[in-house]
Amino acid sequence: MDMKLPIYMDYQSTTPMDPRVLDAMLPFFTEHFGHPASRNHSFGWEAEQAVDTARGQVADLIGATPKEIVFTSGATEAINLGLKGVAEMYGEKGKHMVVSAIDSRPVQDVVKRLAREHGLEVTEVPVDKEGLVSPQDVQAAIRPDTILVSVMMANNEIGTIQDMAAIGKVCKDAGVIFFTDASEAAGKVPVDVQAMGIDLLALTAHKMYGPKGAGALYVRRKGPRVRLSPQIDGGGHERGMRSGTVNVQGVVGLGKACELCKELMPEEAKRLAALRDKLQDGILAACDEVHVNGSRERRLPHNLNLSFAYIEGESMLMGLKDIALSSGSACTTSTLEPSYVIRALGVSEDLAHSSIRFSLGRFTTEEEVDYAIGQVNQTVKRLRDMSPLYEMAKEGVDLSTVSWKAD
Amino acid sequence: MAYSDKVLDHYNNPRNMGSFDKDEDGVGTGIVGAPECGDVMKLQVKINDDGIIEDAKFKTFGCGSAIASSSLATEWLKGRTVEQAMAIKNTEIVDELNLPPVKIHCSILAEDAIKAAVNDYVQKSGKGDSEGAAAKPTAKTGT
Numbered sequence: 001m002d003m004k005l006p007i008y009m010d011y012q013s014t015t016p017m018d019p020r021v022l023d024a025m026l027p028f029f030t031e032h033f034g035h036p037a038s039r040n041h042s043f044g045w046e047a048e049q050a051v052d053t054a055r056g057q058v059a060d061l062i063g064a065t066p067k068e069i070v071f072t073s074g075a076t077e078a079i080n081l082g083l084k085g086v087a088e089m090y091g092e093k094g095k096h097m098v099v100s101a102i103d104s105r106p107v108q109d110v111v112k113r114l115a116r117e118h119g120l121e122v123t124e125v126p127v128d129k130e131g132l133v134s135p136q137d138v139q140a141a142i143r144p145d146t147i148l149v150s151v152m153m154a155n156n157e158i159g160t161i162q163d164m165a166a167i168g169k170v171c172k173d174a175g176v177i178f179f180t181d182a183s184e185a186a187g188k189v190p191v192d193v194q195a196m197g198i199d200l201l202a203l204t205a206h207k208m209y210g211p212k213g214a215g216a217l218y219v220r221r222k223g224p225r226v227r228l229s230p231q232i233d234g235g236g237h238e239r240g241m242r243s244g245t246v247n248v249q250g251v252v253g254l255g256k257a258c259e260l261c262k263e264l265m266p267e268e269a270k271r272l273a274a275l276r277d278k279l280q281d282g283i284l285a286a287c288d289e290v291h292v293n294g295s296r297e298r299r300l301p302h303n304l305n306l307s308f309a310y311i312e313g314e315s316m317l318m319g320l321k322d323i324a325l326s327s328g329s330a331c332t333t334s335t336l337e338p339s340y341v342i343r344a345l346g347v348s349e350d351l352a353h354s355s356i357r358f359s360l361g362r363f364t365t366e367e368e369v370d371y372a373i374g375q376v377n378q379t380v381k382r383l384r385d386m387s388p389l390y391e392m393a394k395e396g397v398d399l400s401t402v403s404w405k406a407d
Numbered sequence: 408m409a410y411s412d413k414v415l416d417h418y419n420n421p422r423n424m425g426s427f428d429k430d431e432d433g434v435g436t437g438i439v440g441a442p443e444c445g446d447v448m449k450l451q452v453k454i455n456d457d458g459i460i461e462d463a464k465f466k467t468f469g470c471g472s473a474i475a476s477s478s479l480a481t482e483w484l485k486g487r488t489v490e491q492a493m494a495i496k497n498t499e500i501v502d503e504l505n506l507p508p509v510k511i512h513c514s515i516l517a518e519d520a521i522k523a524a525v526n527d528y529v530q531k532s533g534k535g536d537s538e539g540a541a542a543k544p545t546a547k548t549g550t
Contacts, residue, residue, distance in 0.1 A: 350442035388449035
């Protein structure tokens with residue numbers, strides 16, 4: 001088989017659509033274009049039926065019932081609806097939320113805004129060096145006026161998977177709503193909102209081989225029933241929780257993507273974990289001072305996050321120009337700050353600048369992994385030869401004792 | 408982020424990458440930046456008895472623009488006098504490499520590295536008549 005360059009190893013950024021998902025969507029652009037809220041003709045009924053089918057497929061992936069699925073434009077909107085909706089609806093009960101330190105960017109930004117504009121108080125729960133949230137820490141952070149706990153199920157950068165069932169139990173015992181951004185976990189590892197005690201869950205289609213612009217919020221209906229203040233007003237679609245004509249073709253794609261992920265998960269997770277391990281071992285065997293960020297045990301099967309000591313992340317990515325990857329380096333972000341996720345692990349700033357995320361997916365081949373191993377090892381050698389830090393370290397200089405002075 | 412062809416060229420074919428023995432006569436060493444900021448440049452000059460920079464070398468930990476800025480600096484230094492070296496401005500590096508605004512700090516670091524290397528030579532050789540001699544080296548290695 002001929003390998004095409006560049007190679008895509010950034011599946012945690014977004015995924016290509018599975019052709020089967022595209023096939024399922026196509027008729028809903030042209031032939032079945034009806035509005036699912038049109039109650040008095042067959043065009044509307046067809047669309048409504050397609051949306052209902054998709055609702056069932058999404059629910060099925062996470063152990064929910066179809067009526068608990070609210071379609072949104074993606075995970076970010078689902079997160080906004082979940083957190084702001086709860087803050088408004090339960091504002092009388094309390095003004096305190098608990099959020100994990102490595103929760104996703106949208107969660108961090110929403111609670112910041114709620115704090116700024118609505119007087120919400122937020123307690124951040126730290127993570128250990130593997131990125132794990134301790135259920136005891138969550139318990140200790142909960143106050144009488146706490147209305148919600150948010151813990152991202154699996155982290156987007158380091159792939160660490162939290163002990164959701166244990167944290168869910170803490171929340172249940174305290175009578176606090178348990179919210180999770182599951183956009184990295186859904187479709188990749190088993191998710192069960194019942195067993196995990198989850199009350200609100202956000203997911204998105206484009207991270208599981210579906211289209212961009214479609215996502216969902218799971219909203220628990222029983223034990224307890226979670227109520228939300230809608231954030232978008234209009235025609236009262238999605239049982240009043242999210243007005244706006246449903247993105248039928250997107251939702252059909254999301255549903256099909258969920259169905260495929262559920263069907264393929266056991267085999268796919270095994271295959272990707274084996275490829276990921278091969279990638280990890282191939283790099284660690286050839287290069288010294290490469291650190292695995294996050295947990296090696298509780299980790300998404302397709303994720304590998306490495307810090308290459310003495311090499312800056314962006315220069316690494318430049319050397320790996322035939323492989324699409326992400327870096328936690330400040331230079332690759334608009335904020336000029338290195339990854340807050342890597343820093344939350346207690347990793348030093350220079351190693352945070354050196355972090356690279358490899359994320360594999362459904363269409364990754366072993367040939368691509370072999371190619372990546374070769375390219376990475378070659379680039380590490382080249383950039384270390386060029387690195388004054390590597391030279392100093394090899395000369396026995398303890399870099400932490402050097403008094404750096406940056407202008 | 409798109410890189411200019413010149414940055415890519417320096418990144419792919421770095422000029423004068425390597426090290427001199429810092430204790431050798433005529434060698435001045437400047438190390439600037441900090442690992443936690445994501446940029447460290449080591450720039451070295453070898454200066455002959457006539458005050459001419461005969462050779463220059465660099466090693467850089469940093470992004471592609473930082474590598475290119477220091478690589479370019481070593482090219483420019485060769486054949487210059489100490490005074491001419493001290494006159495190199497970061498804006499010249501920005502112009503030559505077409506650095507975008509977020510990468511201007513790389514050129515500033517390169518200018519600092521030049522000054523630090525020359526000052527180190529001046530201090531070591533006791534030729535304290537250079538106007539830059541008062542400036543301190545920006546990083547001290549070892550304890």
